[in-house]
Amino acid sequence: MKALAFAAHQRTVCDQCGTRAAEWDEAAGGDRFAYVTTTVRCPGCELIAHEQEQVPDGPDGYGVRIGLVPRA
Template sequence: MDREKALAYLELSRAVCDGCGTRADEWDEQHGDRFAYVAETYRCPGCELIAMEQDQVPEGPDGRGVKIGLRPRQG
């Protein structure tokens, strides 16, 4: 039973778009509501900070593999 639940959860989570968090069947006019969601604009301060730091990464070999992440400030 637990294995079945885990597999069902895995299948459901794979169906979720990592960009918008919805599933295709939510947009299917036969099974869902084509207009169930409305677009909302917002700014994430964390993503903004990462984007600003990415602008500082050099082009070419010196910038290859450079990743920008966030960590809590210590102090």
């Protein structure tokens, strides 16, 4: 039961920001101003973004995903 409840809860969490809609809904007891933004620079994400700029537009670039692997 706990696993099912946890899975149901996880489905309500935004993949991008990690909050739930109910946290923002004042009618549901949420607070529209409970969070503030912060800026964080991730060197890994920066490297991926730089490499994505090198992927060609059009058919040659379709389906190309950039990831990180440890240097051997």
